[in-house]
Amino acid sequence: MGKSLIDIAKEVIQTESDSVLLLKDRIDQNFIDVCHTLKSCMGKVVLIGMGKSGHIAKKISSTLASTGTPAFYLHPGEAGHGDLGMVSHDDVVIMISYSGESDEIIALLPGIKRMNVPIISMTGNANSSIASSSDFHLDVSVDKEACPHNLAPTSSTTVALVMGDAIAVSLISSNNFTSEDFAMSHPSGSLGRRLLTLVSSIMKSGKDIPMVSKETLLIDSLLVMSEKALGMVLISENEKLIGIFTDGDLRRALESNVDFQKVAIGDVMTIDCKSIEPQEPALIAMKLMEKYSLNSLPVVDSSNNIVGAINMHTLIQAKLF
Structure with a gap:
């Protein structure tokens, strides 16, 4: 008799929780340098990711934008056909790819390199093409995915998302971002309404x-x-x-x-x-x-x-x- 649905669900939660906790030991000077680079960005933070990593990149860009760090998501496929023009010399690029070998992102590297903008990568392989081509690399590797076949991005996407949250929240403190500032970017939300209504x-x-x-x-x-x-x-x-x-x-x-x-x-x-x-x-x-x-x-x-x-x-x- 196979595992019950409850047992499977608990194992998924435990596996992903364990993976997230491993991040604590990776918060070091490199993380601080990443935050300083993002804080000093005079333009926008550009998040790039493909597939499931793309969804995580979208979420991180949204969190950054709503907490005082201007950011947007750039689809690597569209970027290769003209949208790379959205990136300016004052921007910082964050590339998310667990393997670090996403073809769609690697194809963008020569063009982004010529702009001489800082590149931050979040991968599970520090020796990958994307990690090796970046100025800063954040290790988001996991021991295993929560998927029983160790294939579907589960633990890895959760860890990447948490790393993005760690960056965004660290920048909130560094930028002295207040609840009133938060309200200004959330005028339609309940908090924005409470803080902005006179x-x-x-x-x-x-x-x-x-x-x-x-x-x-x-x-x-x-x-x-x-x-x-x-x-x-x-x-x-x-x-x-x-x-x-x-x-x-x-x-x-x-x-x-x-x-x-x-x-x-x-x-x-x-x-x-x-x-x-x-x-x-x-x-x-x-x-x-x-x-x-x-x-x-x-x-x-x-x-x-x-x-x-x-x-x-x-x-x-x-x-x-």
């Missing part, structure tokens, strides 16, 4: 701001609060924020048997309330509200003039959660 773009403003003076009766203030549907009313004096009255304040007023018909909002408002300026990222507003358990937040300018208001529902509508 309070000014989602806040309620103008006539939609629930705002009254401190002399306004509580009962009338509640009508404004209900009409604007933000769970609060802002109290102003000469357009400056002096307090806030929220759903929580309303519950406390009810518990205190306040006469809604006679008391002014200024007598029951919360002073020294938290606020945020409109140019701040909405993510900061969200963190502020979470930290202090707030459902609503006034928006003020540098002079404490009320310019807007937001609440948790506003943030949800902006898809910041």
